[in-house]
Amino acid sequence: xxxxxxxxxxxDSGYEALxxxxxxxxxxxxxxxxxxxxxxxxxxxxxxxxxxxPTRGSVALAGQNLNQTRRRGIPRxxxxxxxxxxxxxxxxxxxxxxxxxxxxxxxxxxxxETAKRVRAALDKVGLLEREKAAPITLSGGEQQRVGIARAxxxxxxxxxxxxxTGNLDPKLSTEIMELFAEFQQVGATVxxxxxxxxxxxxxxxxxxxxxxGRLIDDFRPPVVGA
Amino acid sequence: xxxxxxxxxxxxPAPVARGASRxxxxxxxxxxxxxxxxxxxxxxxxxxxxxxxxxxxTVLVMGLALALPLLLFLLLQNVQGLSAGWQEAREITxxxxxxxxxxxxxxFAESLRVRSDVAIVKIRTPDEGLxxxxxxxxxxxALKVLQANPxxxxxxxxxxxxxxxNINATPALVEQLKSDAKVDLVQYDAAWRQxxxxxxxxxxxxxxxxxxxxxxxxxxxxxxxxRLDIQSRAAxxxxxxxxxxxxxxxxxxxxxxxxxxxxxxxxxxxxxxxxVQLALGDALAHLLSSYDNRFAFxxxxxxxxxxxxxxxxxxxxxxxWLVASRHLAQxxxx
Numbered sequence: 204x205x206x207x208x209x210x211x212x213x214x215d216s217g218y219e220a221l222x223x224x225x226x227x228x229x230x231x232x233x234x235x236x237x238x239x240x241x242x243x244x245x246x247x248x249x250x251x252x253x254x255x256x257p258t259r260g261s262v263a264l265a266g267q268n269l270n271q272t273r274r275r276g277i278p279r280x281x282x283x284x285x286x287x288x289x290x291x292x293x294x295x296x297x298x299x300x301x302x303x304x305x306x307x308x309x310x311x312x313x314x315x316e317t318a319k320r321v322r323a324a325l326d327k328v329g330l331l332e333r334e335k336a337a338p339i340t341l342s343g344g345e346q347q348r349v350g351i352a353r354a355x356x357x358x359x360x361x362x363x364x365x366x367x368t369g370n371l372d373p374k375l376s377t378e379i380m381e382l383f384a385e386f387q388q389v390g391a392t393v394x395x396x397x398x399x400x401x402x403x404x405x406x407x408x409x410x411x412x413x414x415x416g417r418l419i420d421d422f423r424p425p426v427v428g429a
Numbered sequence: 430x431x432x433x434x435x436x437x438x439x440x441x442p443a444p445v446a447r448g449a450s451r452x453x454x455x456x457x458x459x460x461x462x463x464x465x466x467x468x469x470x471x472x473x474x475x476x477x478x479x480x481x482x483x484x485x486x487t488v489l490v491m492g493l494a495l496a497l498p499l500l501l502f503l504l505l506q507n508v509q510g511l512s513a514g515w516q517e518a519r520e521i522t523x524x525x526x527x528x529x530x531x532x533x534x535x536x537f538a539e540s541l542r543v544r545s546d547v548a549i550v551k552i553r554t555p556d557e558g559l560x561x562x563x564x565x566x567x568x569x570x571a572l573k574v575l576q577a578n579p580x581x582x583x584x585x586x587x588x589x590x591x592x593x594x595n596i597n598a599t600p601a602l603v604e605q606l607k608s609d610a611k612v613d614l615v616q617y618d619a620a621w622r623q624x625x626x627x628x629x630x631x632x633x634x635x636x637x638x639x640x641x642x643x644x645x646x647x648x649x650x651x652x653x654x655x656r657l658d659i660q661s662r663a664a665x666x667x668x669x670x671x672x673x674x675x676x677x678x679x680x681x682x683x684x685x686x687x688x689x690x691x692x693x694x695x696x697x698x699x700x701x702x703x704x705v706q707l708a709l710g711d712a713l714a715h716l717l718s719s720y721d722n723r724f725a726f727x728x729x730x731x732x733x734x735x736x737x738x739x740x741x742x743x744x745x746x747x748x749x750w751l752v753a754s755r756h757l758a759q760x761x762x763x
Binding site for chain 1: 458460461462464465468479664665667668669670671672673674675676678
């Protein structure tokens with residue numbers, strides 16, 4: 204599903220975020236990317252979403268070399284990826300329903316089907332009764348769940364999340380991670396960048412550890428406390 | 430490249446991904462396009478409705494800019510109507526020598542009437558002339574002092590329309606009248622008419638230039654408003670781009686906003702013109718009645734009015750397109 208081949212990313216400032224990074228993720232896997240802040244977690248996700256381009260090496264997604272994707276093709280690639288952000292990036296002047304419906308609107312789905320799918324996604328994150336609310340009236344955890352509903356509503360084959368639990372307490376964080384795990388169970392590939400080692404250990408999924416832009420570990424911890 | 434991408438979710442068995450890949454198929458593009466336009470239509474209306482004062486201000490500025498050339502156009506149209514009326518009249522005023530008696534004047538008029546290039550000959554006797562002079566000039570007291578009537582007999586000759594003849598040329602009839610022994614003076618204001626024609630042509634050009642400049646101004650007003658709107662929505666645009674929105678999808682609501690601005694300002698311009706027409710209506714009616722209602726004020730018709738709306742809407746759309754295309758091309762998601 205995802206294949207990084209000797210990827211180096213150097214920003215215009217000269218800062219090298221990733222160095223000679225190679226790994227592969229199978230379809231249907233759930234993988235955590237961890238490391239200290241500035242280790243290159245976000246850059247890795249940005250290369251997948253074509254927000255950044257690698258300086259050297261290649262990134263392939265679903266068999267397609269992203270280096271060959273032209274500017275015009277970027278939206279199509281992104282429509283195949285559900286993205287969850289630490290700061291949610293909700294559209295504050297629109298209701299919860301409209302936020303979640305946005306990817307389907309972009310894909311051009313008919314309105315009735317959109318409504319059905321949005322309610323299903325909101326039901327999954329437990330916010331069905333808040334569909335008319337303004338995002339600003341929701342708590343941080345609820346906002347993040349709206350963000351997740353938006354990421355999964357179009358049923359993308361790949362879900363990526365950048366520090367999705369960064370601002371949440373441990374209980375909420377666990378709930379969020381359970382949602383991602385559920386999504387993996389129905390067949391999607393899930394990639395989560397986080398520095399919450401405690402959480403990672405509990406989930407028992409594959410972990411990629413980055414340090415100063417290099418891959419220093421790739422392991423699957425035994426499930427604890429399960 | 431695209432086909433590989435579209436089929437990928439099916440190869441990798443992710444049953445949940447089928448819907449997303451299906452929506453990318455071209456046979457749904459037409460419906461998607463309709464859905465996108467419906468979305469842009471309503472969301473753009475909601476956006477300008479959310480800021481009624483800012484919208485009203487923009488629309489008023491644009492409306493005023495559009496109303497100005499429109500009013501000038503209307504003025505010009507009416508003056509042209511008046512001057513056409515004057516030119517049709519083609520009246521030649523012939524002052525006979527004072528010693529010509531009434532019977533001789535009548536004979537002379539008859540001799541003119543039979544000519545092929547003369548349509549009408551009206552005789553104004555000295556008495557009629559004096560009466561008219563008294564009633565209109567306000568010199569009635571001064572005229573009482575006069576012992577005898579100093580006015581000559583006047584013939585008002587209307588030349589017959591000759592299509593082969595240049596409307597601005599002096600008819601041969603005028604020259605012949607001038608050389609007649611009974612005639613003292615012939616008044617035919619060809620030069621004045623030509624000058625009026627030139628002034629009207631200049632006025633027309635001025636209206637065209639002004640309309641062009643103000644249309645440019647309207648374009649800039651729309652462009653600037655949309656530019657500010659894009660800047661204030663930078664975060665939202667970035668998010669939409671991350672969700673996979675194409676450039677067209679992001680740009681379309683702004684184009685609709687431009688369209689609404691243009692259309693609304695067109696309405697404002699028409700309302701302003703209507704208000705000016707109402708405000709000047711009484712005074713104008715008074716002025717026209719002094720011309721024996723030979724001329725009627727021509728208001729802005731339905732066709733020019735709807736043309737104003739079409740043009741203003743097009744200006745709004747185009748202004749928004751110029752700015753949105755430029756700014757969204759630079760925009761990279763954060």
